[in-house]
Amino acid sequence: xxxxxxxxxxxxxxxxxxxxxxxxxxxxxxxxxxxxxxxxxxxxxxxxxxxxxxxxxxxxxxxxxxxxxxxxxxxxxxxxxxxxxxxxxxxxxxxxxxxxxxxxxxxxxxxxxxxxxxxxxxxxxxxxxxxxxxxxxxxxxxxxxxxxxxxxxxxxxxxxxxxxxxxxxxxxxxxxxxxxxxxxxxxxxxxxxxxxxxxxxxxxxxxxxxxxxxxxxxxxxxxxxxxxxxxxxxxxxxxxxxxxxxxxxxxxxxxxxxxxxxxxxxxxxxxxxxxxxxxxxxxxxxxxxxxxxxxxxxxxxxxxxxxxxxxxxxxxxxxxxxxxxxxxxxxxxxxxxxxxxxxxxxxxxxxxxxxxxxxxxxxxxxxxxxxxxxxxxxxxxxxxxxxxxxxxxxxxxxxxxxxxxxxxxxxxxxxxxxxxxxxxxxxxxxxxxxxxxxxxxxxxxxxxxxxxxxxxx
Amino acid sequence: xxxxxxxxxxxxxxxxxxxxxxxxxxxxxxxxxxxxxxxxxxxxxxxxxxxxxxxxxxxxxxxxxxxxxxxxxxxxxxxxxxxxxxxxxxxxxxxxxxxxxxxxxxxxxxxxxxxxxxxxxxxxxxxxxxxxxxxxxxxxxxxxxxxxxxxxxxxxxxxxxxxxxxxxxxxxxxxxxxxxxxxxxxxxxxxxxxxxxxxxxxxxxxxxxxxxxxxxxxxxxxxxxxxxxxxxxxxxxxxxxxxxxxxxxxxxxxxxxxxxxxxxxxxxxxxxxxxxxxxxxxxxxxxxxxxxxxxxxxxxxxxxxxxxxxxxxxxxxxxxxxxxxxxxxxxxxxxxxxxxxxxxxxxxxxxxxxxxxxxxxxxxxxxxxxxxxxxxxxxxxxxxxxxxxxxxxxxxxxxxxxxxxxxxxxxxxxxxxxxxxxxxxxxxxxxxxxxxxxxxxxxxxxxxxxxxxxxxx
Numbered sequence: 001x002x003x004x005x006x007x008x009x010x011x012x013x014x015x016x017x018x019x020x021x022x023x024x025x026x027x028x029x030x031x032x033x034x035x036x037x038x039x040x041x042x043x044x045x046x047x048x049x050x051x052x053x054x055x056x057x058x059x060x061x062x063x064x065x066x067x068x069x070x071x072x073x074x075x076x077x078x079x080x081x082x083x084x085x086x087x088x089x090x091x092x093x094x095x096x097x098x099x100x101x102x103x104x105x106x107x108x109x110x111x112x113x114x115x116x117x118x119x120x121x122x123x124x125x126x127x128x129x130x131x132x133x134x135x136x137x138x139x140x141x142x143x144x145x146x147x148x149x150x151x152x153x154x155x156x157x158x159x160x161x162x163x164x165x166x167x168x169x170x171x172x173x174x175x176x177x178x179x180x181x182x183x184x185x186x187x188x189x190x191x192x193x194x195x196x197x198x199x200x201x202x203x204x205x206x207x208x209x210x211x212x213x214x215x216x217x218x219x220x221x222x223x224x225x226x227x228x229x230x231x232x233x234x235x236x237x238x239x240x241x242x243x244x245x246x247x248x249x250x251x252x253x254x255x256x257x258x259x260x261x262x263x264x265x266x267x268x269x270x271x272x273x274x275x276x277x278x279x280x281x282x283x284x285x286x287x288x289x290x291x292x293x294x295x296x297x298x299x300x301x302x303x304x305x306x307x308x309x310x311x312x313x314x315x316x317x318x319x320x321x322x323x324x325x326x327x328x329x330x331x332x333x334x335x336x337x338x339x340x341x342x343x344x345x346x347x348x349x350x351x352x353x354x355x356x357x358x359x360x361x362x363x364x365x366x367x368x369x370x371x372x373x374x375x376x377x378x379x380x381x382x383x384x385x386x387x388x389x390x391x392x393x394x395x396x397x398x399x400x401x402x403x404x405x406x407x408x409x410x411x412x413x414x415x416x417x418x419x420x421x422x423x424x425x426x427x428x429x430x431x432x433x434x435x436x437x438x439x440x441x442x443x444x445x446x447x448x449x450x451x452x453x454x455x456x457x
Numbered sequence: 458x459x460x461x462x463x464x465x466x467x468x469x470x471x472x473x474x475x476x477x478x479x480x481x482x483x484x485x486x487x488x489x490x491x492x493x494x495x496x497x498x499x500x501x502x503x504x505x506x507x508x509x510x511x512x513x514x515x516x517x518x519x520x521x522x523x524x525x526x527x528x529x530x531x532x533x534x535x536x537x538x539x540x541x542x543x544x545x546x547x548x549x550x551x552x553x554x555x556x557x558x559x560x561x562x563x564x565x566x567x568x569x570x571x572x573x574x575x576x577x578x579x580x581x582x583x584x585x586x587x588x589x590x591x592x593x594x595x596x597x598x599x600x601x602x603x604x605x606x607x608x609x610x611x612x613x614x615x616x617x618x619x620x621x622x623x624x625x626x627x628x629x630x631x632x633x634x635x636x637x638x639x640x641x642x643x644x645x646x647x648x649x650x651x652x653x654x655x656x657x658x659x660x661x662x663x664x665x666x667x668x669x670x671x672x673x674x675x676x677x678x679x680x681x682x683x684x685x686x687x688x689x690x691x692x693x694x695x696x697x698x699x700x701x702x703x704x705x706x707x708x709x710x711x712x713x714x715x716x717x718x719x720x721x722x723x724x725x726x727x728x729x730x731x732x733x734x735x736x737x738x739x740x741x742x743x744x745x746x747x748x749x750x751x752x753x754x755x756x757x758x759x760x761x762x763x764x765x766x767x768x769x770x771x772x773x774x775x776x777x778x779x780x781x782x783x784x785x786x787x788x789x790x791x792x793x794x795x796x797x798x799x800x801x802x803x804x805x806x807x808x809x810x811x812x813x814x815x816x817x818x819x820x821x822x823x824x825x826x827x828x829x830x831x832x833x834x835x836x837x838x839x840x841x842x843x844x845x846x847x848x849x850x851x852x853x854x855x856x857x858x859x860x861x862x863x864x865x866x867x868x869x870x871x872x873x874x875x876x877x878x879x880x881x882x883x884x885x886x887x888x889x890x891x892x893x894x895x896x897x898x899x900x901x902x903x904x905x906x907x908x909x910x911x912x913x914x
Contacts, residue, residue: 032770032771032772032773032774033770033771033772034771089774090768090770090772090774092768092770096671157774158772158773159772159773185676199675201675201775203773203775205773210738211736211737211738212736212737213736213737213885213888213889214885214887214888214889215736215887215888216858216886216887216888217758217760217762217786217788218656218658218788218856218857218858218859219642219753219857219858219882219886220736220753220857221758221760221786221788221857222742222743222744222747222749222752222753222756222758222788222857223729223732223733223741223742223743223749223752223753224733224736224738224742225738225740225742226742226760226761228692228761228763228764228783229692229693229695229696229760229761231689231764232688232689232690232692232693232761232764233689233692233693235685235686235689235690235693236686236689236690236692236693236694237693238686239686272680275680276680276681279668279669279670279672279677279681280668280669280670280813281667281668281681281682281813282812282813283682283811283812283813284680285679285680285681285682285683285811285813286679286680287679290679292679292680295679295680296676296677296679296680299679301674301678301679303674303678303683303686303775303777304683304685304686304689304766304767305674305767305768305773305774305775305776305777305778306685306766306767306768306769306774306776306778307685307688307689307764307765307766307767307769307781308764308765308766308769309761309763309764309765310761310762310763310764310784311547311549311762311763311784312763312764312765313489313490313547313549314489314490314491315489315490315547315615315616315821316489316615316616316660316662316762316784316786316821316822317489317546317547317614317762317763317784317887318658318660318760318762318786318859318887319762319763319887319888320760320762321762321763324764326685327767327768327773327774329674329678329773329775331674331675331678331679354740354742355739355740356737356738356739356740356742364772364773365773399675400675400676400677400678400679401673401675401676402675402775425676428670428671429673429676430671430672430673430774430775430776431670431671431672431673431776432670432671
């Protein structure tokens with residue numbers, strides 16, 4: 001089946017594709033916030049209706065939290081599972097948004113047109129690139145070039161609590177030759193990337209309790225233990241002076257990258273100064289003696305994602321609080337074991353507690369790192385197809401982010417994932433004023449059409 | 458003029474006195490929150506009306522923020538300035554209150570009746586003990602036994618920004634032989650106290666900025682500096698392993714207490730185990746080798762009153778935030794210089810900043826410690842008067858809290874302050890479910906009547 005009319009159809013249909021994306025972006029499907037459960041349901045229903053309009057046999061599948069969307073179409077060609085997520089991150093601090101995060105708009109910027117909204121880049125804009133490619137293919141040829149299962153999740157930004165049981169129960173429905181995932185980025189603006197190494201993630205929320213009520217810091221300051229100070233000491237103790245994580249056993253299973261891989265990364269044109277400069281930084285933090293790309297793609301980290309305690313409002317309040325808490329995450333590589341790292345972290349925290357303090361732990365997700373078998377010819381086919389759409393050839397790269405589902409697909413369904421996405425470093429995903437480049441959307445759709453053609457040739 | 462009919466009048470008028478206090482407690486005069494400015498104004502107007510009803514020539518005096526209330530009455534006897542504050546602390550976390558903090562009620566508890574509301578103990582209930590004593594005296598004798606200036610502030614919980622200029626401009630109006638301040642507590646439930654040593658206070662809010670926007674911790678974690686981790690290291694560095702504050706020069710001007718004073722404190726019946734046990738603690742934190750009373754009354758401290766950064770909502774968000782901030786306060790003793798300590802702290806923080814990080818400082822109040830000249834016979838007269846009302850003799854003590862106005866009275870108006878109050882350790886001032894014992898209110902009013910009689914005899 002010929003590709004060129006599909007590409008032409010994509011170009012002609014772009015305004016309508018944008019209208020569809022805007023409609024999806026208007027749904028505030030924040031999965032982590034129980035107040036937005038209805039919006040998640042609404043987004044899932046929207047996805048089902050949209051897939052049905054392209055001929056997919058699609059439905060929502062309930063989970064204890066937000067529904068999964070599963071749809072099937074196509075009679076011939078390779079079997080492919082496409083994964084994306086319709087949920088989005090919270091929007092706070094709302095005051096830093098220049099517009100309502102759920103009132104999407106196309107804005108002119110010095111770097112070109114962008115689609116501005118929460119979820120534009122992560123992941124609604126990205127997942128729609130694949131769906132629009134299918135739509136164009138179906139419109140031109142009357143059928144799809146592959147047997148495609150669409151699999152859209154609503155809990156990715158909440159640690160995917162339902163994913164493992166769902167995959168186990170629906171393994172036969174979901175199994176395919178290869179998974180396609182559109183939730184990653186490019187290298188700069190001209191070089192597409194296929195991610196073949198993904199960091200894992202362990203999230204922990206810790207709450208330190210000292211006194212059993214909030215106290216006056218004048219009446220009790222000194223003899224009463226202050227949980228904020230205890231928490232600060234714990235956080236400060238998580239790294240040594242060289243930037244290494246001090247959790248015992250943390251580096252077990254962390255491989256050193258072969259020289260040739262490091263050399264290949266050098267050749268991607270990645271510019272650390274520009275990467276940091278775009279977010280107002282100039283000096284790499286992190287582990288001594290590691291390059292920025294190493295730290296992002298092949299080194300594990302420990303970060304504090306949030307901290308809270310005592311009086312946080314305007315002005316001053318001389319309280320000595322009862323509790324202080326922090327959200328801490330570890331990014332994992334190689335064969336680091338998320339379960340052992342969680343236990344070792346908890347043990348270390350307990351060991352740092354002074355008398356009269358207690359700690360509560362709340363787990364938020366645990367996924368190992370994953371690495372794809374790029375010997376599969378599909379990877380090289382996709383790489384060449386991408387290279388035809390974009391100015392520079394596509395590269396096999398690592399990713400600092402965690403996409404746990406790729407690990408689950410490998411372990412539970414026995415298939416590798418091809419991670420291809422069109423995000424840019426300045427997309428501000430998880431931040432105020434998130435955007436997705438119009439070029440990413442348009443050429444992303446065209447890229448998937450090319451990849452579908454290459455995989456089904 | 459005879460005391461007994463005044464005491465009888467106080468007993469008979471208690472229900473009406475409680476009604477008046479309840480009306481005042483219903484006004485949500487949170488001075489630190491600009492949204493409550495009208496309530497502060499309303500509380501000031503209420504005070505003026507109430508003072509006028511006892512014959513005071515009273516008025517509100519504007520300041521850049523919340524008004525001062527000044528009232529004068531009495532033709533003979535010693536000249537006394539009574540100071541209290543009509544503003545209250547914020548009420549968060551509101552979810553921990555068992556009732557609306559501004560819907561006061563009298564509750565039965567295992568320890569007796571209490572008045573429950575924000576401000577019941579700090580300071581509305583306390584300041585009304587003095588006003589009610591004046592009211593009873595006036596009702597019985599037709600006039601007051603002393604020349605009394607009432608001076609009520611609306612910014613005490615906000616660091617008293619208007620106090621110094623106001624005292625300078627109104628020195629002639631406010632000057633008196635002695636100031637009386639009702640904003641302190643008892644030793645346990647049976648021993649009244651006159652505070653003769655007060656700690657000073659320096660408040661600082663620091664905000665660390667790293668990246669110029671919130672980042673995804675997977676995409677940037679490692680090479681991008683995390684301001685929460687920087688802030689945690691700074692806080693952890695503020696104390697050494699023995700609990701001493703590490704700010705350079707911090708202990709300049711901190712005196713060692715004479716053995717006889719320490720011995721006197723031992724004799725007050727203060728029970729460290731009970732003091733800590735009431736707030737769920739058992740082991741004194743703070744400086745090694747210092748008793749709990751020393752730490753509270755004669756040692757300086759550094760506490761973190763609030764900390765904030767990154768994602769603090771429900772669930773998890775893998776953000777690497779742009780900013781993190783903390784509210785930090787120092788309690789001062791002896792001749793520690795608040796201005797030099799603020800500068801030294803800022804210098805230390807700047808020295809701990811890694812590359813690419815900046816810090817903003819916001820000052821919140823600076824007051825030195827103060828010590829009264831208890832050789833003045835008025836102190837001993839008051840001590841004996843108090844001893845007649847309560848089961849145990851009254852004691853001269855120190856206070857861990859800071860009452861900066863006492864220092865301003867000394868430095869700007871040349872008068873000492875007699876700090877007498879009826880708060881209890883479990884009043885939960887500055888915390889949810891604040892209360893004031895009904896006994897404190899009733900016997901507090903009687904105590905002031907006795908003190909007025911003693912001072913004017």
